[in-house]
Amino acid sequence: MPADLSPIDKAKFAAAKCASLLVEDGMKVGLGTGSTAAWMVRCLGERVREEGLRITGVPTSTRTADLARQLGIEIVSLDEAKWLDLTIDGADEFDPELNLIKGGGGAHLLEKIVATASDRMVVIADAAKEVAQLGAFPLPVEVVPFGWQTTRTIIEETLISMDVLGRTTSLRQNGSQPFVTDEGNYILDLHLNRIGNPRQLAVTLNQIAGVVETGLFIDICDMVVIGGAEGQVELRDIAAGTVRQERIDFPDTVNIFTDL
Numbered sequence: 523m524p525a526d527l528s529p530i531d532k533a534k535f536a537a538a539k540c541a542s543l544l545v546e547d548g549m550k551v552g553l554g555t556g557s558t559a560a561w562m563v564r565c566l567g568e569r570v571r572e573e574g575l576r577i578t579g580v581p582t583s584t585r586t587a588d589l590a591r592q593l594g595i596e597i598v599s600l601d602e603a604k605w606l607d608l609t610i611d612g613a614d615e616f617d618p619e620l621n622l623i624k625g626g627g628g629a630h631l632l633e634k635i636v637a638t639a640s641d642r643m644v645v646i647a648d649a650a651k652e653v654a655q656l657g658a659f660p661l662p663v664e665v666v667p668f669g670w671q672t673t674r675t676i677i678e679e680t681l682i683s684m685d686v687l688g689r690t691t692s693l694r695q696n697g698s699q700p701f702v703t704d705e706g707n708y709i710l711d712l713h714l715n716r717i718g719n720p721r722q723l724a725v726t727l728n729q730i731a732g733v734v735e736t737g738l739f740i741d742i743c744d745m746v747v748i749g750g751a752e753g754q755v756e757l758r759d760i761a762a763g764t765v766r767q768e769r770i771d772f773p774d775t776v777n778i779f780t781d782l
């Protein structure tokens with residue numbers, strides 16, 4: 523087992539490796555964004571190289587596109603692919619109904635478009651992402667830069683009538699500048715602590731002019747693969763009512779991680 527990987531990275535790797543095995547030859551696959559998704563892209567790259575797996579990937583960010591290209595995965599735009607067999611992505615939180623908060627990496631707009639254009643969305647996560655109720659992770663809301671301060675005020679006023687515990691917002695920064703998404707927008711992080719009704723909140727926020735998309739993914743995720751630091755994985759499919767446990771063997775050399 524590689525000595526230099528932290529327990530959390532081992533957990534992310536286990537989930538990513540397990541989900542990468544769901545990909546079959548000829549599939550069109552949505553490639554998520556973030557550190558867990560990056561492991562999955564590396565695992566798919568390994569399968570492309572070593573098994574000759576033929577897949578077409580649709581990346582959800584420039585970061586993921588760059589990584590996939592480097593690893594020899596053929597990538598196309600969503601417009602070229604049109605519809606996908608499967609999207610595999612990380613998440614910041616998931617609840618018992620597999621509703622999600624995403625957007626910690628600022629890519630949730632493209633991630634949501636890609637996930638909803640897929641037959642199945644599989645989330646890969648470590649156990650720390652599981653929550654009884656969404657909201658401890660600040661909810662990312664992508665907003666158009668034009669008039670963003672007005673949009674922020676309207677969001678804050680709207681939150682007064684919502685079933686949430688906290689109501690402060692912050693503009694995501696990249697150093698001393700606002701963080702800018704791949705689509706040229708800003709991100710407001712909503713510090714809500716607990717979201718009583720995620721479905722209602724998502725619909726309400728999406729009605730505000732200037733809001734492009736929220737990081738709430740409601741009824742989009744089909745299955746979560748939860749990885750553990752010892753290589754154990756749990757596959758939870760709420761709709762099918764199944765929970766499956768498996769074990770993923772870690773590669774026994776350090777190099778395989780750096781080579782992936």
Ligand SMILES: O=C(CO)[C@H](O)[C@H](O)COP(=O)(O)O
Pocket residue numbers: 554555556557558559611612613614623624625626627628629630633
């Ligand atoms: O939504 C995302 C990016 O927009 C990521 O999937 C989410 O932030 C999880 O990231 P990580 O796997 O690094 O914990």
